[in-house]
Amino acid sequence: MGLEPENLESSIPVPNVQELVSQQLETVPSRYIRDDMDTIITTVPSDLSLRVPLIDMTKLVNSESQDTELQKLHAACKDWGIFQLINHGVSDESLRNMNKQTQEFFDLPLREKKRWAQKPGSLEGYGQAFVTSAEQKLEWNDMIFLKALPIENRTLELWPENPPKFRESLDRYSQDMRQIAVALTRFMAMGLEIESQELYEAFQGLYQIRMNYYPPCPQPERVMGLTPHVDIPAFALLLDCGDKPGLQVLKDSHWVFVEPLDGAIVVNMGQITEIMSNGLYKAPEHRAVVNKSKERRSVVTFCYPNLSFKVGPAKEQINSGSLPLYKTVTVEEYFQRFINRKLEVPFMDTMKI
Template sequence: MDSITKNLESSLQVPSVQELALQRLDKVPPRYIRYSDSDDIISTVSSDPSLRVPLIDMAMLVNAATQDEELQKLHLACKDWGVFQVLNHGVSDTSLKNMQNQVQGFFDLPFEKKKQWAQRPGNLEGYGQAFVTSEEQKLDWNDMIFLKSFPIQNRKLDLWPKNPPRFRETLERYSEDMREATISIVKFITMALGLQDTQISESFREGLYDIRMNCYPPCPEPERVVGIVPHADNSGITLLFDCADFPGLQFLKDGKWVNVEPIDGAIVVNIGHIIEVMTNGIYKAPEHRAVVNKWKERLSIVTFCYPGSSADIRPAKELIGEGNPPIYKNMTSGEYFSNFFNRKLDESFIDSLRV
């Protein structure tokens, strides 16, 4: 394993942002500052209705009378945005609320208690920060706990908090619910493309599921930091449950950052690079980031969903032909992840997958 791989598969220890926020600072420490006073990074979003993240109703996708129309909406959401909010996704309000309460309970623990589940050297899992690879690197304004959930043998249960007391069983149930929702959502995404092939959605039944729980504490200078730096996901799809009642997640659309307004009971779904490859670039993984609030803490629970390790990652055969050559390589799951962890840090990951 070379040094680049080690860098990307582990993270250096850095101060807890929650602990910094408790100090009631007037100024952000220099290592978190990414923008000068004159930069307007938190651009206001136009009230133009075309700049609202699309909303998809799964109840209309399963109903034969409304399915065609809703599939067309889903196709346009994936093609034009790469992100949508989904209602009636099958995950109960109880499951969402229970998970939110456990995550809140964990981040409300004193720092010394949370540290019991801290990341270890050479590993991204646990409580800390992701992808901090040098002492000079600018830092995001968030703390997180990152855990592998499926397959079960991937779980490092010694890093699954025992406090709050019901955290583990709640996360286990939530993971199962998210897996079922993923299989359904991917099935409809393939239908929206006109594919009859159920292999893609079924490959998510044996898939990899990683869960990242984020805490974005209040920040004295929110316009000078980011909660999470702009990026696209390397997943198949990503499901995000926003625990706040104010926007903090933004997607880049036509050169503008667009707020995702939280909708009660909705889950945010975005396309990852694996689906971008499988659709031969018809659906693209969108750039997104998190911004922070001066007065309020925000929590989010993010599930990264990947097909099983036996699935090949390649453009679907039905989507390539004489006038439509493959844009991306054929890869095994192992080759895909090897590409991700061994790429040059300044290289676009998706560009490294092109033919």
């Protein structure tokens, strides 16, 4: 059954997971139990073929090492759709501040956090994402989702004023993430051999930030922190705020943990990039699992080009003799298609020619 379009643009209120945990539960409420999911498959870290690729930005920038690192980047985008980026140029201070502000926000009493709760008809604010029915299975996480850039898109009444440095840290962090995104689009364009100037300008674009909190869970093997999904932006930039792995990516039928690396940013391809590369770069399925004794936090930046930018297979991909696999639409139309689709139809199917 198709859902009404506006349902995907908002979320209905559900219990706060952090508060549930504070009740010292021994078992998980039935609405969170996901026995329909695969059991959590972990891969042996010593298996190097199943280790998420590592890309070094300083090697991409340096003319002597650029060719080799570009080949690594191109392979990572094709074979995995996800990689860890090191030496990306964002200061440790900016990452540390964002981590600290996220922790301090989720540590606030529930009543205080609810000052910035989602309002009816919007996903922005503190709560849960994409809960569209009272029967829906729930994820083991709480989140706050905010539009960050351009500045005029911000809904400031939903930007927490407590902790006191939250707004300032998020402002700085979002600009830093845009800097990484703009640089990455240039290198991806080089890997795909497509014109980068238009991309560079377009990625002054739209940036949305979601901060996730995954509390400890008495039955971690029976819940999902985040159910398997594919991201819709061009890519997402994830800061893992701890040392406990929780993010998993599907690779060759295995769920592979993305091991947290201090100071690294995880880059996850989204469907806009898959479309622009005409299917060459992959937007991977990924999910988050939870832990029995440890909480986990992450900060995810969703990176989109400007609303007027045309999303479709790059002309260079088509000129090389490939047939276009996807339609060309503006980013604005792309959002509308995502919101207005029937949920049982995979979004990418609606974009195929």
